[in-house]
Amino acid sequence: MSYEAKFRVWRGDDGSGELTDYTVEVNEGEVVLDIIHRLQATQAPDLAVRWNCKAGKCGSCSAEINGMPKLLCMTRMSTFDPDETVTVTPVRTFPVIRDLVTDVSYNYQKAREIPSFDPGDAGPGELRMQQVDVERSQEFRKCIECFLCQNVCHVIRDHEENKEQFAGPRFLMRIGELEMHPADQADRRNIAQDDHGLGFCNITKCCTEVCPEHIKITDNALIPMKERVVGRKYDPVVWLGSKLGIV
Numbered sequence: 001m002s003y004e005a006k007f008r009v010w011r012g013d014d015g016s017g018e019l020t021d022y023t024v025e026v027n028e029g030e031v032v033l034d035i036i037h038r039l040q041a042t043q044a045p046d047l048a049v050r051w052n053c054k055a056g057k058c059g060s061c062s063a064e065i066n067g068m069p070k071l072l073c074m075t076r077m078s079t080f081d082p083d084e085t086v087t088v089t090p091v092r093t094f095p096v097i098r099d100l101v102t103d104v105s106y107n108y109q110k111a112r113e114i115p116s117f118d119p120g121d122a123g124p125g126e127l128r129m130q131q132v133d134v135e136r137s138q139e140f141r142k143c144i145e146c147f148l149c150q151n152v153c154h155v156i157r158d159h160e161e162n163k164e165q166f167a168g169p170r171f172l173m174r175i176g177e178l179e180m181h182p183a184d185q186a187d188r189r190n191i192a193q194d195d196h197g198l199g200f201c202n203i204t205k206c207c208t209e210v211c212p213e214h215i216k217i218t219d220n221a222l223i224p225m226k227e228r229v230v231g232r233k234y235d236p237v238v239w240l241g242s243k244l245g246i247v
């Protein structure tokens, strides 16, 4: 069944912008990205939107739909009432380039700051892992880097000034993945706390709620990292051992 939907799309650039109303055809089975593409094809050829796979795997099409951080390509039109106005705006935490496209280079900068996997002296083929460790890494590696978790995190969403000291849930999860990897030789607890702002996170789980891959970012990465940091800092035996250089 086809119908005419009311769409309200944010149009503008880094200087100014406004919500613009459109009426656009919707067909059965379509997702919001289909409607944005139809808008480009019929009414707004200069509408900027970033996308690539249309399969929920490249993480490019992040936006806010009726105020909720979502992937445009994974949000079905059938989830809205046909009479409802669907409002599409760019993710708010990153600077707008144009229309629905934002500058997410903050995330790439944070990624570059994390020391890479350190296998120590182990050579190729020499690393052995328990299945439980494999599964933990696999969960974290489902991340498609859509940055919806970064977008929704209140530490930086309304506080530009925190971006310098805070890597955000995606990259604290990456540090956690490496810290909990049995073959990684680096100690990443101080890095997480001192360089990447783990202490800013107050485990509201907003990041987990918006993750399209359903990764339990808070429960499986951020809380375990906090426990490790606290253990090092406040356990008197661990503290003494660290001072003596034996822990």
Ligand code: FES
Residues within 6 Å of the ligand: 051, 052, 053, 054, 055, 056, 057, 058, 059, 060, 061, 062, 071, 072, 073, 074
């Ligand atoms: Fe790739 Fe939406 S276009 S995740």
